[in-house]
Amino acid sequence: MSIISEEGKKTLTSFSDWVSANSPDIPAEVVYPPKKDDHGHGHDDHGHDDHGDAHCDAHEEAHEEAHEELRSSAYEALHASDAPPAAPAAVTAQPKEKETVTEEGPMTERTFVRTLGAGYRLIAAVCGVLLAIILLVTVAFLPRFGSAENPALNEVSRRYLEEGLTDTGAVNTVAGMILDYRAFDTLGESIVLFTATVTVIFLLQQSRRKNDEARALEEEDLQQGVRSLPARVVIGIAFPFAMLYGIYVVLNGHLSPGGGFSGGTILGGTLILAHLAFGEQYTQRFATITRCTGILSVALLVYMGLKSYSVLTGANGMESMVPLGTPGSIFSAGLIFPLNICVGLVVACTMFTLYSLFTKWKA
Amino acid sequence: MELFKLIVGSVFIFTGLFIFGVATIGLFRFRYVLNRIHVAAKCDSLAALFVCVGLMFFSSSPGPIIKLAVIACFIWLTNPVASHLVSKIEVETNENLEDECKVEELP
Structure with a gap:
């Protein structure tokens, strides 16, 4: 919740930080596993601040400006692959959003988002494995690829050509x-x-x-x-x-x-x-x-x-x-x-x- | 009469093909954009017209003749205009135009 740290400045030049700084709707915790905390303080702050700011209408305008600045400078930093332009903008952007955070109960929100992210990953893994199993089982029942006797090469096209006019008109x-x-x-x-x-x-x-x-x-x-x-x-x-x-x-x-x-x-x-x-x-x-x-x-x-x-x-x-x-x-x-x-x-x-x-x- | 139609139509079509050939050679031989546009626009329009007129002699019913006439009209309307727009952009944007051709001040 503090002003961005030295490591934060350093990591902001990477593409992942640019993405997290540019997507106010997706909390950074969902995109990145919380285990990588050793270089992850920078994004945690970002994701959280954006999240808290969504409830605050009074600071909408200031937030917009600060975000615009942050976005453009982060973009430049990304293209020049140089740290200096990104850091000052990030520091100036931070104080405007600080007071909105304190009243929201930051810790519970953060843990909630983290559990949500973990749940998403779990569900995604299960769905992926299930889909892979279904597809592999289906492939096992298919006829050999490229064989000249396959029904797809004979029956289907013949039916379309012979019955097409009576079927479809x-x-x-x-x-x-x-x-x-x-x-x-x-x-x-x-x-x-x-x-x-x-x-x-x-x-x-x-x-x-x-x-x-x-x-x-x-x-x-x-x-x-x-x-x-x-x-x-x-x-x-x-x-x-x-x-x-x-x-x-x-x-x-x-x-x-x-x-x-x-x-x-x-x-x-x-x-x-x-x-x-x-x-x-x-x-x-x-x-x-x-x-x-x-x-x-x-x-x-x-x-x-x-x-x-x-x-x-x-x-x-x-x-x-x-x-x-x-x-x-x-x-x-x-x-x-x-x-x-x-x-x-x-x-x-x-x-x-x-x-x-x-x-x-x-x- | 049939022989006459055949001969005249063939003459038209072969003239068109000859112009197409000249245009293709010119497209590769000329070095600058404006010269190439000149070749592509003028020769293509003329050759397409000749081929269309030649094909008219080979059709007996009026339907295809009208269609060919419409196609020829359409090509003669659109092809020059498209080339005109491309060359206009070239004249406006090319900075080394003086090296390629003599430039008079545009009105």
Whole structure:
């Protein structure tokens, strides 16, 4: 609980201290075993102070400043691999937070966090060993790898090609595969995109406030778009057609090569093009970050709702309520048509959201 | 009539291929970015137009002809603009531009 010690200064230059100094929500004790106390006083202080400070609103502002300072200097120290810049900032940062600690009962809190960390490690070890055993047992029952008689190489692909049209009603066998037989897999892929978007939002939101003079100039460019007249004219002509083509590829996914992923990429790329050419003030009228993440979530939920029977039965294809229709017409192939739209929306919104996040909030 | 179509179409396609070849050689022979952009933009657009026009002679129904015309229009719209943007960035950011070519003051 004291001001940082000499060893604290020394250890702050290492990466682990930078991490513990930068993550106010994760107590350092959980990340590092308490046994390494001989060089661990530095982090103990950090983790605890951050923890105690969470209850104190009055010092929010001071804490923010001190933390910012500490963060930047620790970052410099990390890159210069030199101790001096980090130490003074750490010392100045400390006194502001000292009085918040005393009233909270520091010892009980610390022991609580320690037991929590030990419990986490225990549970993690048990889960890891269990998972390894399950996987090893499963591998023992698999056929030999790479053998030409494996069912995965013969029966599965033959069934997809022969029965695909009658099972799924999709003329495009690839669409039938990824959105009917393997819809579970496609759901996972869509969730990967969703997770990427959420992660980028979390990571970039922290550095949103940093706005200096150089950013202001770039900001103007982002607002107004590119200043070249030919580019603006041509992109203005091409934008609706590219949009239309993307929608066509998405809607025609079960009839022709393409589908949600390719069509969604075209739509997202077109939105990015419009953002580049006409600036944020133009794209904001129809596609804001909030709206895009909303559409993304709703499309993912609709996908899950439509395909939940497949998920519940372990992706073991069941009869769906939707009639398959005549193969080759636009309203056919049962659920593949709406699922394609969902995937297309997910991909397009992910692309555009990532682009506008990275241009708007620089890390 | 069929023979005429075949000959004219072939002439167009081979002209296009010749221009493509010239462009490829130029892309490797020229040393500076602006020269290369010049080759890539102009020759590619022209060669693609020739190939599209040549292919029009080989199709009998109007569908493919319209599609080829649209493709040619699209290439002629977008390719020059893309090259224009790249070369604009090059002119604005390259500090040794005087060594590569004669520079007049931009308006």
